[in-house]
Amino acid sequence: MSDDVASLSANQMDALREIGNVGAGNSATALSQIINRRIDMNVPRVSIVPLGEVPDLVGGPDVMVVGVFLRVYGKAPSNILFLLPRDSAFYLVDMLMGKKRGETQKLDFMDESALMEIGNILSGAYLNALFNFTNISLLPTIPALAMDMAGAILSVVLIQLGQMGDHALVIETEFNTDDEGIKGHFFLVPDPGSLETILSAVGVE
């Protein structure tokens, strides 16, 4: 396989989609239990996109989002980014902190900490499922949080990929609460070298 990810077969894409499915399914269940709401999840998108177009997946580079970032270590180093539009993040904080909807208008230290913990739990659930499926053990770092423009937040991941290629392979799942109050995007972005490891673990080379 080349360093650039632009050349994956349909089988390989399917395998990655299935990984996204089990991972995100587990995450959605975890989130649903925490906030006690039904969570709808779309079929994960596995996309190979030019680096510059990745921000368009969440509405454009200047959209205001809250991002929780975790670096993942192990045999298949990756990045995880959980992105929420600002209003969704505020509503999620309302739920987590037992406030009325609309009460959160900015994030204080406790709010940020709560959102990072959500990032932690979702990533843990995702990586557990990935482990059951691939037998690859992956450990996330403690999360970091930023509220800013989507392009700026995504650039952290994109710059790392930019050293190796011009495309990003993203396994992306969109979450929605049943009342449509919270939307979120969960991105797993394997390092270019990690793809081979993941694909061979599921028997698709």
Place this chain on the structure above:
Amino acid sequence: MPELVKVGMADAKVGTAPSTLISYGLGSCIGISLYDPQTKVGGLLHIMLPDSTQSRANENRAKFADTGIPDMLNEVLKLGASRSRLVAKIAGGAQMFAFANATDIMRVGQRNAQAAKDVLAGLGIPIIGEDTGGSYGRTVSIDLSNGVYKVKTIDKGEKEI
């Protein structure tokens, strides 16, 4: 209606008045502008990384400071800019996430800013405006009718450099 030209990530655009060149949502990337105030020719480059020789994928020259800046220089000269009148402005180079043990790649914003300055100095183009560093995103634009370089942020408002 003056034209608004979008500059993507790892991309460069050049033009003349009355166009405005704009690049949205820069984090650790840098937006480098060149401008000749007399002919009102200019360009905006959005680099991601400092050095193409350190990368295994360097076909896209606009991705790097060391290749992107000389390429943009050639393009504005072709449009009639005078090399002796050209001035540069730079913005971006943030570190979006604070980690206790920030690795090299986390500090890439700082390295990008330094590389942009070094390359411009090597080409003898003075930097007359700068807004780099911090931990926040920026949307940057240059109005080619007057050379005004605007930096928009979420929390710190808008400024001209």
